Every structure is written in structure tokens, then in C-alpha cells.
Amino acid sequence: MSIAADSLAIITIIGAGAVTLIARAAFIVMPADTLVPGWLTRALKFVGAAVLPALILPDVMFRELASGEFVNVYRIAAAVIAGVVAWRTRSIFTTLAAGMVALWLLKWWGGI
Amino acid sequence: MQSRRDAYLQGAKDALPAVIGLIPFGLIVGAASTAAGMDPWLAMAMSIILYAGASQLAAIGLMLHSAPMLIVLATVLVVNLRFVMYSAAMAPLFRHLSPSRRWFLSYGLTDHVCALVNARFTTAGSHRNVDAYYLGCAVPAWLMWNVMVAIGIVAGTKVPKAWSVDFAIPLVFLALVFPALTSRAHWVTALVAAIAAYYTAAMPMKLGLIAAAVAGVVVGSWLDARDAERHAESA
Numbered sequence: 001m002s003i004a005a006d007s008l009a010i011i012t013i014i015g016a017g018a019v020t021l022i023a024r025a026a027f028i029v030m031p032a033d034t035l036v037p038g039w040l041t042r043a044l045k046f047v048g049a050a051v052l053p054a055l056i057l058p059d060v061m062f063r064e065l066a067s068g069e070f071v072n073v074y075r076i077a078a079a080v081i082a083g084v085v086a087w088r089t090r091s092i093f094t095t096l097a098a099g100m101v102a103l104w105l106l107k108w109w110g111g112i
Numbered sequence: 113m114q115s116r117r118d119a120y121l122q123g124a125k126d127a128l129p130a131v132i133g134l135i136p137f138g139l140i141v142g143a144a145s146t147a148a149g150m151d152p153w154l155a156m157a158m159s160i161i162l163y164a165g166a167s168q169l170a171a172i173g174l175m176l177h178s179a180p181m182l183i184v185l186a187t188v189l190v191v192n193l194r195f196v197m198y199s200a201a202m203a204p205l206f207r208h209l210s211p212s213r214r215w216f217l218s219y220g221l222t223d224h225v226c227a228l229v230n231a232r233f234t235t236a237g238s239h240r241n242v243d244a245y246y247l248g249c250a251v252p253a254w255l256m257w258n259v260m261v262a263i264g265i266v267a268g269t270k271v272p273k274a275w276s277v278d279f280a281i282p283l284v285f286l287a288l289v290f291p292a293l294t295s296r297a298h299w300v301t302a303l304v305a306a307i308a309a310y311y312t313a314a315m316p317m318k319l320g321l322i323a324a325a326v327a328g329v330v331v332g333s334w335l336d337a338r339d340a341e342r343h344a345e346s347a
Contacts, residue, residue: 002148002149002150002176003145003148003149003150003151003154003172003175003176004151005150005151005153005154008181009154009175010154011181012171012175012181012184012185013154013157013158013161013162013171014161015181015184015185016158016161016162016167016171016184016185016188017161017162019185019188019189019192020162020163020164020167020188020192020195021215021218021219023189023192023193023195023196023199024192024195024196024198024199024218024219024221025199025214025215025218025219026195026196026199026200027196027199027200027202027203028199028202028203028206028214028215028217028218028221029211029214029215029218030203032207039333041200042333042336042337043329043332043333044193044196044197044200045197045298045332045333045336046297046298046301046328046329046332046333046336047193047194047196047197047325047329048194048197048288048289048292049289049292049293049298049299049301049302049305049328049332050301050302050304050305050324050325050326050327050328050329050332051190051191051193051194051305051321051325051328052194052285052288052289052292052302053289053302053303053305053306053309053324053328054305054306054308054309054320054321054324054325054328055166055191055282055285055321056282056285056286056289056306057306057309057310057313057324058309058313058320058321059278059279059281059282060279060282061310061313062313063278063279064276075276075279078279079282079283079286082283082286083286086286086287086289086290087290090287090290090291091129091287092129092130092133092224092284092287092288093129093132093133095283095284095286095287096133096136096280096283096284096287099279099280099283099286100276100277100279100280100283103276103279104275104276107274107276112274
């Protein structure tokens, strides 16, 4: 399977770019006196808190599964360690280092 | 920050750790597009046009499985909806700038740019050279991102699978999630979204991502509205 560089792919990418730019520019280019509905401002406050865990969870639990494995225990353990580091340090770089080293050590210890 | 140059350099200095954090993320996105059999120029164009890693990955995965265009666009929108929130945070700081400059600055808006600019400028305080500081955060990140994606495209699948470098992606999001959890309602939102993501992971075309995000936002908004009502009653 592959992604062909056809007109559909090009239109999709341009459309996705437009959607993304509109999301970024939404409030920045709006005139100062524009009224934004209350439910929308309320919902937007929670977008980051909802989207990030929804992105994290499948990548941690369900990737690189050995046959017969239901969840990836090595990745879950490494993510818990990295989560504590992220919570304490708020640093992307330290979190990355801690999580990757933890995963490599766990896999080495587990003989994978 | 007296001069525009000082403001720019201060931004670049503050953004350095986040810019270094982009290295593995960019490489992975580049390698993922090669692994998906994507034309290298198309992959590079995608990186420059979207300039949003998480949504690039999601879009590559969906396009590889020939998902309908509307599903791709909806997923990209949901993954990037947090930019609308960042946009709202930046808007009061950019009121004095021309519309074309505001569109230009919008393109470079990312998680770390918003966090850094927010930490240094307040709505009530001075907005002098805010755009220079913003560009100091955003331009090195943009360059680093696209160079790393390019290297990832070329290096492609040469990185051994055993290194599990794709694990860097959830780790980057993990580092971003805690600063977003500013109240009890936000913690509940994250928990609901995580549980929903677990139960919807098997849904086709990554629809589980949209479902989990919507579930989290609905619960968070409901809690927030309820708390606001209680405050109004007790006041």
C-alpha cells in the first residue's frame, strides 16, 4: 500500500492545511468586538486536555504488540515513568529522554 | 527587551529546549511518510503546508488506508482544535498588528510558542516587540521541524525498528498534557478522554480519536458550567 501523489492527495493536503491555518488564525484575525458564543469558549478550554490523552493512549498501549499480547506492558511502564517526569519537570526534552531510556532498559531487561 | 533584535534572540533562547525536542518528532514524521510509500516531495509539501506534527501523522495513517477526504479533514481539525484555544490566548497581544501580519504569525503558532509567549506577555502589560519575541520562538522551530522531516524522509526506514523511536511521539504529548491540566475539570476531561480512547481504539479510520476528544470536551464543559452556576448561586 502507498499514498499516490495524485490530485486527490494534493487536494486533501491543501484542504488539511487550510483547516489548520483557519484554526490557528481564528481568534488572531477576528475583529476585537466579535461575539463568541459562551459554549464555544467553554468547550475550547478543554480541547487540549481531551485531545492529548486521546492521542497518547493508543500509541502507548496498542503498538508493537507481540502475538497474543493484548496491551504493551513495556510501553505502559515506560509511559508511567515518563509521565511522572513530565509532571515534575514540565520539560519536553527530559520527558523524552526518560521515556526512551526507560523503554530501552525495560525491553533489554525483558529480553526483547 | 529594548530592541526588536533583543526580543527575537530572547525568544530563540527560551525556545531552545522545545526546538531540540522537535528533533525525534520531525524525524519520525518524515520516516512515517516514507514508510507509507508517500512521494518525497508530496511529504515535504505536506509538512510545510500543515506544519502540525500530530495531525500530519494522523493524516498519513488515514491517507494510507484510503480514508474518505472528509474523514481526513475532520481528524486534522480535531487534532488541531487546540490551536483555536492558543489563537484566543494570542489575539489580545496582536491587536496593534496589521491583518496580513496576523495571518503570517498565525501560521507559526504551535504548542510551545503559545506557552512561551503567554509566560512573558500579559494582556494588561506592554505588547512592545511581542511579534519579534514570537518569531524568535517560532522561526527556529519551523526550520528545525522541516529540516528534520526532510532528513526523516530521506533516511526513511533505515532506523532499526527495535529502537522504537515512534514511542517519542506519545512522550512529546505527555510533556504537553500536564501544563494543560489546570483544574479539576481539566483532569476529569483528560481521564474521560483516555478511557474513551481505550474503548474506541478499535474503531475504523481513527474515529476513536474524534469520539474520545468529543467525550472529554463534553464532560469538561458540563463540569465547568455546573461549577460556574454554583458560584453564581453562592455569590
